Amino acid sequence: MTAVLEAQGLAKRYGHTWALRDCSFSLPGGHVVALVGPNGAGKSTLLHIAVGLTQPTAGAISVLGNPAPSDPESLARIGFVAQSAPLYRTFSVADMLHLGRAMNPRWDDAYARGRLARLGIPADRRMSKLSGGQQAQVALSLALAKRPELLLLDEPVADLDPLARHDFMGELMAAVAEHGISVVLSSHAIAELERACDYLVVMGAGKVKVAGEVAALVEEHLLLTGPVSTAADTADSRTVVRQSLAGRQATLVVRGPSRRALPPGWRERRLSLEELILAYLREPEASALPGPQELILTAETGR
Amino acid sequence: MIWLTWRQHRAALIVGLLAVVGIGGIAIAAGIPMHHAFAAVHAADLRAGDARAGAQIDIFTHNYWAIGNLPWRFLLFLPVLIGMFVGAPLLSRELESGTYRLAWTQSISRSRWLAVRLELLTLVTVVLSLLLGMVLY
Numbered sequence: 001m002t003a004v005l006e007a008q009g010l011a012k013r014y015g016h017t018w019a020l021r022d023c024s025f026s027l028p029g030g031h032v033v034a035l036v037g038p039n040g041a042g043k044s045t046l047l048h049i050a051v052g053l054t055q056p057t058a059g060a061i062s063v064l065g066n067p068a069p070s071d072p073e074s075l076a077r078i079g080f081v082a083q084s085a086p087l088y089r090t091f092s093v094a095d096m097l098h099l100g101r102a103m104n105p106r107w108d109d110a111y112a113r114g115r116l117a118r119l120g121i122p123a124d125r126r127m128s129k130l131s132g133g134q135q136a137q138v139a140l141s142l143a144l145a146k147r148p149e150l151l152l153l154d155e156p157v158a159d160l161d162p163l164a165r166h167d168f169m170g171e172l173m174a175a176v177a178e179h180g181i182s183v184v185l186s187s188h189a190i191a192e193l194e195r196a197c198d199y200l201v202v203m204g205a206g207k208v209k210v211a212g213e214v215a216a217l218v219e220e221h222l223l224l225t226g227p228v229s230t231a232a233d234t235a236d237s238r239t240v241v242r243q244s245l246a247g248r249q250a251t252l253v254v255r256g257p258s259r260r261a262l263p264p265g266w267r268e269r270r271l272s273l274e275e276l277i278l279a280y281l282r283e284p285e286a287s288a289l290p291g292p293q294e295l296i297l298t299a300e301t302g303r
Numbered sequence: 304m305i306w307l308t309w310r311q312h313r314a315a316l317i318v319g320l321l322a323v324v325g326i327g328g329i330a331i332a333a334g335i336p337m338h339h340a341f342a343a344v345h346a347a348d349l350r351a352g353d354a355r356a357g358a359q360i361d362i363f364t365h366n367y368w369a370i371g372n373l374p375w376r377f378l379l380f381l382p383v384l385i386g387m388f389v390g391a392p393l394l395s396r397e398l399e400s401g402t403y404r405l406a407w408t409q410s411i412s413r414s415r416w417l418a419v420r421l422e423l424l425t426l427v428t429v430v431l432s433l434l435l436g437m438v439l440y
Binding site: 048051052053070071072073075076078080082084086087088089091095098099100102103104105106139142146 | 304306307310311400401402403404405406407408409410411412413415
């Protein structure tokens with residue numbers, strides 16, 4: 001399958017801050033991609049560039065093979081739900097669907113109406129009278145009824161309570177499975193991502209730090225624990241994502257295999273997706289290519 | 304797009320229409336008898352020497368003083384009001400509420416989105432202003 005989202009040297013600067021910097025990646029289709037990263041990592045900026053809301057300062061992006069994301073032809077193939085699901089507050093549900101019908105050539109009105117009726121959202125209710133979860137569902141219905149090939153969701157569950165989150169993700173997964181849509185969604189709700197996503201992109205400081213299929217990433221990463229005295233030795237032959245020292249015990253998150261066996265006293269185990277994401281989030285500089293100099297210093301003095 | 308423009312601006316447009324009907328209605332209802340009365344006074348005035356001319360002018364002034372003193376000059380501020388209630392929300396409301404992220408990611412180009420709205424609202428404003436202008440003139 002071809003790439004749904006491809007970026008080359010993408011950069012965006014707001015004043016003196018770089019929201020994205022030299023960002024290059026290629027996301028294959030047919031996945032539910034989780035885009036994670038701390039606030040300000042550039043997730044929203046990236047998604048906004050992909051739908052033409054923001055112009056990149058430098059670099060190029062192609063969305064479903066189209067290099068001009070603000071094209072109506074490109075937008076017709078994308079369903080986008082912006083952060084906190086913006087809707088016209090005075091519009092009724094029926095009005096919102098009217099808007100979708102009027103502005104999209106591939107609009108599937110029966111699907112949108114059926115979906116909202118099934119969710120028990122009355123057609124004459126105003127947006128301002130709907131709960132947060134219902135508003136998110138209306139926004140998702142608008143995006144899905146465009147019959148998109150790619151769905152881009154910016155923090156779709158951030159404002160929702162745990163139950164609404166669970167329901168929203170369930171509905172999303174059902175729709176994705178039914179129509180075979182590729183999805184890229186940014187989120188902080190790691191637990192929900194673990195359930196829904198099969199591809200992970202971790203962003204930090206305007207760059208993609210790690211990207212890959214969840215199964216492969218979980219397979220590649222190991223959590224090593226052992227005595228501080230041999231931590232530097234252990235780290236030396238491995239690609240360290242993150243290291244931490246607590247008393248006499250050192251903990252390393254490493255990526256990829258090592259030619260050398262673990263020193264005595266060391267144990268290894270696999271990480272959950274959540275642990276993996278947290279390891280990358282906690283280490284802003286990690287991109288799975290660091291040298292362990294800092295560790296050596298701390299290990300020598302840290303007793 | 305026509306529907307969307309109407310749906311988003313219908314409050315301002317309805318108020319505008321009511322204003323035209325209201326102001327125009329007052330002007331027509333009061334203006335037609337006033338016009339006749341003035342013509343009569345004028346005719347009397349022309350017949351120089353008619354002693355009743357001065358009295359008729361006094362009666363005319365007395366009868367229509369209230370209408371003439373209505374603050375018609377507020378019409379000067381009409382362009383400002385139109386700008387405030389139709390022009391300004393055209394973009395600022397979208398940007399403020401974040402709904403531009405919804406409107407501009409449907410399958411329609413941003414320039415078309417803006418052009419249709421500007422054209423329609425300008426057309427309606429011009430037609431309503433013209434109607435009002437014709438009535439008052």
